[in-house]
Amino acid sequence: MPNDDVAKSTPQPADRTAPEAASLTRGSFPREHARTLRFTLGAPRSFTVAPDGSRMVFLRSASGTDRANRLWVRDLTAAASGEPAGAERVAADPAVLLGGADERLSAEERARRERSREGGAGIVGYATDAAVELAAFALSGRLFTAELRAGTTRELPVPAPVLDPRPAPDGRRVGYVADGTLRIVDVESGEDRALAEPEGPEVTYGLAEFIAAEETHRTRGFWWSPEGDRLLVARVDESPVRRWWIADPANPDSRPSEVAYPAAGTPNAEVRLFLLSVSGGQRTEVVWDRAAHPYLAAVHWSSAGAPLLLVQSRDQRHQRHLTVDLGTGATTTVHEEKDPGWLELIPGTPAWTPDGRLLRVGDEDGARALYAGDRRLTDPALHVRAVLDTGPEDVLFSASTGEIADVAVYRVRHQDGKPGAAERLTGPGPVHASAVRGGEVLVTVTARLDHPGSRVEIRTPAGTSPLASHAHTPSLTARPNLRLAGERRIPAAVLLPTGHRPDDGPLPVLMDPYGGPHGQMVVGAHNAYLGSQWFADQGFAVIVADGRGTPGRSPEWEKAIRNDFAGVTLDDQVHALHALAEEFPLDLDRVAIRGWSYGGYLAALAVLRRPDVFHAAVAGAPVTDWRLYDTHYTERYLGDPNEQPEVYRANSLVTSEGLGEAAEPHRPLMLIHGLADDNVVAAHTLRLSSALLAAGRPHEVLPLSGVTHMTPQEQVAENLLLLQVDFLRRSLQL
Numbered sequence: 001m002p003n004d005d006v007a008k009s010t011p012q013p014a015d016r017t018a019p020e021a022a023s024l025t026r027g028s029f030p031r032e033h034a035r036t037l038r039f040t041l042g043a044p045r046s047f048t049v050a051p052d053g054s055r056m057v058f059l060r061s062a063s064g065t066d067r068a069n070r071l072w073v074r075d076l077t078a079a080a081s082g083e084p085a086g087a088e089r090v091a092a093d094p095a096v097l098l099g100g101a102d103e104r105l106s107a108e109e110r111a112r113r114e115r116s117r118e119g120g121a122g123i124v125g126y127a128t129d130a131a132v133e134l135a136a137f138a139l140s141g142r143l144f145t146a147e148l149r150a151g152t153t154r155e156l157p158v159p160a161p162v163l164d165p166r167p168a169p170d171g172r173r174v175g176y177v178a179d180g181t182l183r184i185v186d187v188e189s190g191e192d193r194a195l196a197e198p199e200g201p202e203v204t205y206g207l208a209e210f211i212a213a214e215e216t217h218r219t220r221g222f223w224w225s226p227e228g229d230r231l232l233v234a235r236v237d238e239s240p241v242r243r244w245w246i247a248d249p250a251n252p253d254s255r256p257s258e259v260a261y262p263a264a265g266t267p268n269a270e271v272r273l274f275l276l277s278v279s280g281g282q283r284t285e286v287v288w289d290r291a292a293h294p295y296l297a298a299v300h301w302s303s304a305g306a307p308l309l310l311v312q313s314r315d316q317r318h319q320r321h322l323t324v325d326l327g328t329g330a331t332t333t334v335h336e337e338k339d340p341g342w343l344e345l346i347p348g349t350p351a352w353t354p355d356g357r358l359l360r361v362g363d364e365d366g367a368r369a370l371y372a373g374d375r376r377l378t379d380p381a382l383h384v385r386a387v388l389d390t391g392p393e394d395v396l397f398s399a400s401t402g403e404i405a406d407v408a409v410y411r412v413r414h415q416d417g418k419p420g421a422a423e424r425l426t427g428p429g430p431v432h433a434s435a436v437r438g439g440e441v442l443v444t445v446t447a448r449l450d451h452p453g454s455r456v457e458i459r460t461p462a463g464t465s466p467l468a469s470h471a472h473t474p475s476l477t478a479r480p481n482l483r484l485a486g487e488r489r490i491p492a493a494v495l496l497p498t499g500h501r502p503d504d505g506p507l508p509v510l511m512d513p514y515g516g517p518h519g520q521m522v523v524g525a526h527n528a529y530l531g532s533q534w535f536a537d538q539g540f541a542v543i544v545a546d547g548r549g550t551p552g553r554s555p556e557w558e559k560a561i562r563n564d565f566a567g568v569t570l571d572d573q574v575h576a577l578h579a580l581a582e583e584f585p586l587d588l589d590r591v592a593i594r595g596w597s598y599g600g601y602l603a604a605l606a607v608l609r610r611p612d613v614f615h616a617a618v619a620g621a622p623v624t625d626w627r628l629y630d631t632h633y634t635e636r637y638l639g640d641p642n643e644q645p646e647v648y649r650a651n652s653l654v655t656s657e658g659l660g661e662a663a664e665p666h667r668p669l670m671l672i673h674g675l676a677d678d679n680v681v682a683a684h685t686l687r688l689s690s691a692l693l694a695a696g697r698p699h700e701v702l703p704l705s706g707v708t709h710m711t712p713q714e715q716v717a718e719n720l721l722l723l724q725v726d727f728l729r730r731s732l733q734l
Contacts, residue, residue, distance in 0.1 A: 029534045032475055034717035035065050037119050039527050042066065042470030044456055046125065047445075049438025050132035053077070053460065056443060057091070057135060057148060059123060064472025068094050068103075068122030071135060073148050074467070076441055076460055086465055091146045092153045094122035094139055103140045106161035107257075108207075114678065115213035119712040127164075129171035130226075132438070134187065136165040136174045143176060145187060156185050158192050163207065164220060168228035173278065175206070175222055175231060182206035182222055182233055184278065195231070195276055196283075202239040202260075209236045209269040211262060214679065215632040216297045217347050226303040230326070232286070233274050234296065240267035246678055250705035259678050264627055264634040264648075265641040271296050273309070275329055284329040288322055295632065297345055304352035308334075316342040316636045321350050321358060334358055341559040342636045344368070348387030348397070353414050359390055363555040370397060372414040379419035382410065383552060389437040390414070396425075396437055400552040404482050404491050405430040405524040407552070409444060430482070430524030443467075447525035449480065454525070476537065478529035482522065485545065486579030490572055491522040491553075492545040494584050495529060495536040507541040508590035508732050511577065511606070511614075515547055515569045516598030517558065517637065522546045531721070535594075538725050539734065541586050547572025561637060563644075565626075565651045566658075570605055574613050589615075590732045594724060596620035597680060597709070600672075604653055604688065607667040609660040616731035618724045620672040621680045621709055624653040624688040628681065654691045661695060668731035669699040672720065674707030700727070 033039070042064040048057045054077050059069040071092035077085050094103065103121055105113075118124050126137040128148070135146045141161030146153045158178065165176035173184045175195075182205040185192040196205035205221070212218040221234040238260040245256035262268045273286040273296060286309070293311035297319070300308040307324040309331065318338050322331040335350075335358055337343055346361040346368070353359055357373035367380040370387070372395070378384060382399040385407060389396040394413045399422075400406060406429030412422040426433040426446050432454075433446040440461050447454040452474050456467040480493035496507065512532045514521050521528070521544045529544070536542040546552070548568050549561035561568045573593070581588055593614050595603040600622030607617040626634050626648050627641050641648045652658040669692075673685035685701065692699045702723065704716060711717050728734075 028718075028722075029474075029476055029530075030718040030721040031714075032472070033531065033534070033721065034714045036472045037067070037712070039064070039453065039471055039474055039530070041120070042472065043453065044072070044467050044469060045069075047436045047443050048128055048132055049436055049441045049443060051130070051438050053439030053441040055132065055148065056438070056441070056458065057126070057128065057132060058467075059126070060470065061120070061122065063470050066470075067120050069120050069124060070094065071123050071126060071137065071146060073151070074458070076458065085462070088468075089151055091135065091148055091151060092123060092137070092144060097144060097153065097155070098140055101140075106141050106163075108163055109138070109141065109161060111678070112163065112213070112219075114708055114710065115210070116219060117710055119710055127166040129167040130169035131171065134167050134171040136167050136176075138162040138165055138176070143174065143185070145174065156187070156190060156192075158183065158185050166220075166222070166224065168224050169226055170228045172228065175224065177204070177206040177221070180204035180207070182231075182276075193280075195278075195280060196233055196235070196274070200239070203235065203237050205233050205235055207236060208234070209238070209271060210260065211268060211630060211632045212271075212296070214630065216295065216345055218296070218298055223299050223301045223307075225301060229278050230282070231276050231278070232299060232301060232307055232324075233276050235272045235274060237270040237272075239270075241269050242266050244681065246676060246681065248675060248706060249703075250675070257678075261678070261681075262631045264629060264631055264638070266631070268294060268631055273299075275324070275326065284327075286324050286329045286331060288320075288331045293318070293320060298350060300351045302352055304354050305356050308350055308352060308358075310345075310350050312343065312345075314631075314635065315639070316632070319343050321360065335360065337362060339363065341562050344555070344558070346384065346386060351387065351390055353390055353395075354392050355415070357414070359387065359395065359414070361387070366554050366556060368555060369419075370395065370412070372417075375414075375417070376419055377412045377414060377417045378422055381420075382422060383554060385551070386434075388435055391437065396435060396442075398434055401429060403429045404484055405432070405449075405493075405522050407432050407523065409433045409435045432523045432525040432528070447523075447527065449482075449524055449526055452477075452526050454527075474527065474530055476530065476533055478526050478533040480529045480532075480544070481584075483580065483583070485576040488548075488572065488575055490545050490547050490576045490579075492543060492576050492580060493522050493529060493532070494580055495532050495542040495544075496584070497536050497539060498533075502585070504585070506585045506587035508539065508734060509577065509586050509588070509592065510535055510540040510542045510728065511573055511591065511593040512542050512544050513546075513573060513593070513595055513602055514597070514599040515545070515550065515573065515595070515602040516565070517549055517561070517633075518551060519598060520546055520551050534721070535725070538729075540592075540728075541584060543577060543580060545573055545576035547576065563638060563647050565601070565637065566605055566609070569602055570610060573602065573606065574610060577613070588613075590734075592616040592618075592728050592732060594618040594620075594728075595622075598623065601653070604669060604671070605658075607669050608653060608658065609663060611660070611663050611665055611667045614667060616668045616728055618670045618672065618727060620720075621674065621677060622653070622671065622684060622688070623680055624658075624684040626651055628684055628687075654687045659691055659695055659697070666697045668727070670702060670724070670727045671699060672702045672704065674704040674709060674711060676706050677709045679709040
């Protein structure tokens with residue numbers, strides 16, 4: 001359950017058309033925030049660098065309000081035609097390819113975008129061959145390829161709707177999925193054929209199942225061999241998964257959508273893996289103990305070694321790294337891990353180093369450490385967040401430091417590196433950074449507190465140059481005051497109204513947390529605080545606090561919430577509030593809290609169980625009954641509801657304990673939920689509302705027809721901010 005309220009990083013402001021800028025300036029910040037998709041539109045994204053460092057591919061829309069991404073190529077060396085290094089050109093324009101027609105998305109593509117929290121349009125993703133000479137992408141369900149050197153684009157006539165097209169490493173073929181069938185098409189001849197066809201309507205080949213896409217970072221379901229002659233293909237059978245139906249009450253003539261949703265304690269989809277030859281002559285099942293390790297968490301296939309799998313037990317306390325025998329499909333364990341809490345999945349791992357050692361991340365000495373084989377590469381000062389790239393001599397990774405809100409990019413040698421030898425690449429903190437690499441070219445994306453958006457820099461042997469962005473410049477400036485609050489040293493940001501003076505008196509407080517796993521809010525990025533600053537400018541002191549359970553501090557910090565969402569995360573919000581009141585002008589008699597998703601759960605929890613501290617709450621898309629949330633996320637923290645139902649009752653909001661029946665007085669609570677949400681379904685809010693009504697507790701419910709968990713619609717996103725402020729003012733009698 002990622003934090004959907006956190007603004008995505010946006011590169012540095014650049015040129016934009018005068019009419020667009022004037023239009024946004026005349027409007028309110030909520031409109032500006034909504035129209036720009038939290039200031040992400042127009043920012044370059046999704047970078048790929050050719051291994052020879054000659055060019056870079058990326059996506060970018062034309063302006064800060066344009067959702068349609070184009071595919072771009074930037075030449076990093078002087079072209080034979082005389083084109084200078086640094087020249088940019090459009091490799092594919094969706095408006096041209098569709099002839100001006102509106103984009104049409106299949107239900108499967110909409111679901112994929114919901115899983116990835118994709119709010120853009122046009123070309124939202126692409127894949128390339130190994131040399132980064134050919135790119136493939138789906139647009140309006142059709143398959144296109146772009147010759148990145150020549151600058152030409154063409155459509156391949158294939159069955160639609162197309163999902164997740166990926167070229168073979170040699171660029172001769174493209175694999176893709178249509179109607180649950182894995183197909184391959186020859187780029188030159190256009191010959192298209194099915195490689196694996198589903199045996200029934202609930203079976204698919206080549207796609208990630210709901211749990212993989214939503215929770216384990218695995219968004220794909222097939223992988224090419226380095227030679228391009230074979231593929232590893234996931235077969236997903238959803239027949240064991242229980243069905244839910246999501247209806248649109250505003251349109252009773254529409255059929256409900258059927259969703260295979262694996263709720264906590266119920267069956268998951270059955271996932272198997274097959275080796276298939278491009279010729280179609282080989283089909284070998286990859287064999288491992290799927291009963292003991294049903295989750296296929298990650299797959300890695302490179303020229304450095306045999307295919308590598310990471311498989312997890314249902315309770316996520318045991319996992320194995322397996323190699324695959326290409327002849328028989330048998331697997332061999334190369335590394336095994338156990339943890340009494342759970343084992344965290346780290347993006348970019350596992351992988352092979354070029355010399356064939358296992359690259360992994362493990363918890364040791366109070367830190368999340370990077371290993372190449374048996375060699376530990378990082379010291380306890382770094383908490384590894386993701387592996388970004390593995391080169392011939394070194395590993396590129398991101399990590400948190402001891403400094404508040406700091407996530408930087410580092411490089412360490414994997415052959416003779418040792419703890420403490422990692423080199424920081426993204427300057428002094430606090431920052432929020434990531435990177436990609438190809439050959440001797442490094443592309444860094446770095447956000448800072450003192451500058452809107454993020455800065456994209458291309459570092460080559462010839463020097464460093466920026467990449468232009470068309471992202472809109474926010475009309476307000478966020479001014480977070482970063483602190484480590486109280487004895488627990490809880491990372492927190494305090495935002496006061498613009499122009500506030502010390503003698504202005506105490507301010508009503510708005511807690512603005514996410515507060516749960518995978519949802520770090522206190523980050524070194526200016527734009528992440530824009531929404532909080534706007535609320536502050538309405539007359540509040542806004543506090544953003546990352547208590548125990550949020551990422552970045554240490555494994556122990558993250559795992560302190562085991563079996564206890566309700567107690568730990570709420571206690572830390574109270575702790576931070578009271579500690580910060582000793583320094584900042586906070587009126588503790590007027591304290592409100594707002595949040596979305598896990599933050600919505602935390603907001604409702606606060607007024608129900610601690611009305612002595614919190615006086616009003618806005619809970620957006622809250623999880624209120626953890627039995628209704630998915631298996632992989634929920635069971636990781638709360639266990640199996642069939643084995644420990646008391647844990648689920650204690651952390652639920654719809655039980656008598658969850659409602660805090662003995663807690664007085666009853667505080668104002670606004671519940672907001674999108675009726676098309678297939679992640680945190682609207683039943684969460686409806687069940688809480690029913691329980692509150694039965695208990696005689698007043699509350700307000702705001703249903704959003706046709707809105708999913710992302711709330712990407714401009715008018716909805718704009719008015720939600722305005723309605724929340726109005727509710728908070730009324731509730732606190734401001």
